[in-house]
Amino acid sequence: MRMHGEIEGAQAEIRRRNLSRMLRELHVSRPLSRSELAARLHVDRSTVASLVSELVGRGIVLERPRSRLVPQSPGRPSPVVELRQSGPGALALDIATDWLGAAVVGLGGKIIASARRDLSLSNASPEKVVADLAGIVRPLLAGIENAPRLVGIGVSVPGLVRAEDGRVHAAPALGWRDVAIGELIKEEFADLGASVCIGNDADLAASAEYLRGAGRGTGNFICIWGEVGLGAGIVVDGRLLSGAAGYAGEIGHMTIEPGGDLCHCGARGCLESVVGEEALLRRSGRDPLGGTAAIEDLVSAADRGDEVALSALVESGRGLGIGIAGLVNIFNPDRVALGGLYGRVYRYVRAPILLELEARAMPAPRAMVDLVTGRLGGNALLLGAAELALGPTLDDPAIAPLLQEQAPAGAVHHP
Amino acid sequence: MRMHGEIEGAQAEIRRRNLSRMLRELHVSRPLSRSELAARLHVDRSTVASLVSELVGRGIVLERPRSRLVPQSPGRPSPVVELRQSGPGALALDIATDWLGAAVVGLGGKIIASARRDLSLSNASPEKVVADLAGIVRPLLAGIENAPRLVGIGVSVPGLVRAEDGRVHAAPALGWRDVAIGELIKEEFADLGASVCIGNDADLAASAEYLRGAGRGTGNFICIWGEVGLGAGIVVDGRLLSGAAGYAGEIGHMTIEPGGDLCHCGARGCLESVVGEEALLRRSGRDPLGGTAAIEDLVSAADRGDEVALSALVESGRGLGIGIAGLVNIFNPDRVALGGLYGRVYRYVRAPILLELEARAMPAPRAMVDLVTGRLGGNALLLGAAELALGPTLDDPAIAPLLQEQAPAGAVHHP
DNA sequence: CTAGATTTGCAGGAGCAGGCACCAAACGCC
């Protein structure tokens, strides 16, 4: 007997793809007129009409007459299609070493509400973390008007996340090993009826920066991300590099100095052990475990022109530059962005990184690569987590249920 | 006015994709019955019939009754669809430092004829190389019966190849800078009427090994390739990593020892300068520029148990292991294969590489990665080059012209 | 050797998505 329903017709596949492309276009761009959509998707106007009406019917977008304020071109005006705030949205959670964050994010990457609580989570049990998250999320959800329908919960974790099932294989910064954090969160927020997706922090930051931050307009993009650990999210031809099991991007453990200092991972001379937060703090004479506060102190010392602070930063920048040069040779990216800790000290590490790039990256890739700082700041992780949770809806908008209600006031009616 | 012909209907796109999927299945697998094709492509029997008849009509495949020799299952027998030798094929050219190679390769990766000439090409002018190639190719082509229609010429070059136009940005081993080798070859072989594609040697080796060698069955695969230089072809989720301009995979210039020896690229401690052919020969007390002959001498010395040779190999293996460990952390591949020079000395470098992997790669990716030797040997480059040239036909089999002639004897007729 | 079971090829029809042509509507511009 043949399985069917598995593929279910290539026509349906076209339809799904076109719906997805349209929704993604609105998601990463802005409200667009039907004509603009037709031009961008390379489909006929009648097809656009059909696709838009389906998305309207599922409560994902709405149409409104084009504003009179913007200058018009001749011809019949095209109604503008825009994302509906009460449409699909995500709950984004950010578990870091020194804080917990949460946000409700709508399609289009709009942060509708967010909250953050600073606290140290090194060696906090997963159960405690989930309980603390609930304490943040519940009031957050209660305070939202015209809330989106939550279709998913995306979670950022600073550690190795197995792609297959979202288990956290290891998160040294939290002291976790093999934790099914997704299951715990799913239980805690069972009433929301949303699926849970877990992602590595650097990957999520890269995904967000790629879509709506420093990586826009590129196809090959690397986002270096470090807080306590050091990793990278790597976008190759528009897709996030995940590797065979989801563990890709662990650039913190490239060897930079074979005989260097001992790293937590047991090896010597890992990039993380040379330029990570601990190494940076140690070099500047501060408590290596001082965390965010110590880093802020270091930065303000550097701002005052403190020699020790500056040279510690330069030293770290050179190490990082060696690592980045290797990545440039390996990936030939359009752009490399520094986020997290390295985004905050960007202005001090940029010059030494460029120096090492000049010395160590091959001329051709070096000439084309662009070194920048992340543009989303602390929101990168939350936006990336939301992206993860919204993925299924973006890939197949037809999973959103049809609405019974009529389109809300303000929509265009066709008599 | 709207451009059209650009997209020309999504139906046509489905058709193209299905034809391509069918041809690729035959290309990487073996002759398959219609039923097997239906199962593998997840399409209906009637669709398979339609697709097969189109491929037959274009002279790409033929159908023959299933042999009586193989054990049959009950039910009506399904004719076997197989690639036709006189169908599309490629001319593959391999420009290396110490030899020139050429082959005519049919669909399915079948080497129909090949030739090779050993000679030193360091600092040979592109014009001379092309003339020498012609001297190899012409007799080769003359001696083939039932030759394929050559749809493309694929060329392997040991250097940086710009993806956009195939120009060789730099090939240090040949002393080339910014050479439009493709144009020269296109002129020389203009009578063949085939398009010319240029590729980096490591990329092509990886592509061939991935398709029909050591990388089969994986999705994330790295093929380390070195003769004089050192590079890697990297397959991510089934696609070759090319980078923004095509320069990806230059792992030879990852920094392994920041204060190490000077590399030709001007930096210190590049992987290539630590473990490349020259370093290996120098370490063993041989002429660093001795080339293939010196390497053969080194290997036979090692085979005899020569201490110096063995320790030079082990030392290189450790350096290579450091580099591979970094790649494993970055890519989390299923498998890493050693080809070219490192394939030939595999048995001596395997142990030290594994040692460094154990020490330096993160536990989770390390546990899943597989270190193997290339399985295609010297044919990897030619097969990869052919793959490059056959790409357009595989992607859109409908570019092959319809045949006027009737299907040849042996085909199944439907009265 | 024959009958049943099984698998397959083939022909015809259905369903469905997108493209196209035509007409009407809504704007800017003169």
Added chain:
DNA sequence: GGCGTTTGGTGCCTGCTCCTGCAAATCTAG
């Protein structure tokens, strides 16, 4: 206010794949 332009809506057409019913070709059991 008329004209040119752009757009939405409608109805028809094309092309692709899937489904169904039937005939053909084989294996197996008796």
